[in-house]
Amino acid sequence: MEAKRAAAELAVELLQDGMTVGLGTGSTVYYSIQAIGRKVANGLSIRAVATSVRSEMLAKELDIPMIPFSEVEEIDMTIDGADEADPEWNLIKGGGGALLREKIVADASKQLIIVVDESKLVQRLGRFPLPVEVVPFGFELTQRKLRRLGCEPKLRMSDSQLYMTDNGNYMMDCEFDSIAQPGRLSEELHRIPGVVEHGLFVGMASQVIVGRLDGTAYTLDRVRT
Known part of the structure; x- marks a missing residue:
């Protein structure tokens, strides 16, 4: 605190x-x-x-x-x-x-x-699961494409319900363990149509x-x- x-x-x-x-x-x-x-x-x-x-x-x-x-x-x-x-x-x-x-x-x-x-503070990003905001429509397809990037994407839950952002979208928490090239991963994520935005800044x-x-x-x- x-x-x-x-x-x-x-x-x-x-x-x-x-x-x-x-x-x-x-x-x-x-x-x-x-x-x-x-x-x-x-x-x-x-x-x-x-x-x-x-x-x-x-x-x-x-x-x-x-x-x-x-x-x-x-x-x-x-x-x-x-x-x-x-x-x-x-x-x-x-x-x-x-x-x-x-x-x-x-x-x-x-x-x-x-x-x-x-x-x-970390030497390399990825210990914390990377949040990725996705549209509800076809989220299963988006999840599969995220998995191909080398992560395990999990739908965020809240009180046993699917978590909804203030924008009405779902959140995928993607476990990469280690992100060697944040800039490159950012570009790859933006190429997935169902991805609204991701948490790499x-x-x-x-x-x-x-x-x-x-x-x-x-x-x-x-x-x-």
Whole structure:
């Protein structure tokens, strides 16, 4: 808890008056939204968009000014979490089920600030099953094509029911064990017609802030290859 809070609160220190801010989804970002709410109460002037219904509801409870996407041309900064981050700042996201909206918001952002605790750092992506959002129609065919990429894709369940994203789609959690070439896999996934979006965020992060168990946080040095 303290590690997540430390990373989240350090990221919020980057916000400035007048920014349009993207609010991510997940347990670490929860602390960021809480911290943003306190700053807004103390006079910070921003406007925000959210990547999930859950994050939007929390932001409204904290009186963070929210705007519809129709009013957004560009987002100054998005603060979001990740399920895994490698030394090149490639990410796996989507454990919270909002990867499609997260990627839309990230792509529209000048800066994507990722907040994680140290348990999310890996040398190579793939220990965490890769979430892939798929359309319900013909999902069995999509599942077979995903399996041909070398993974075991499993439909996500919630309370014994098929999990549905905020967009009305299914989620496949694909167990790869190790992803040697995230960029190449991203392209292969996009070639499958039933795939709406996937949780590989390659080359999108502007900064990765890591929280430690002792309540401190730091920016992860990026290894460039």
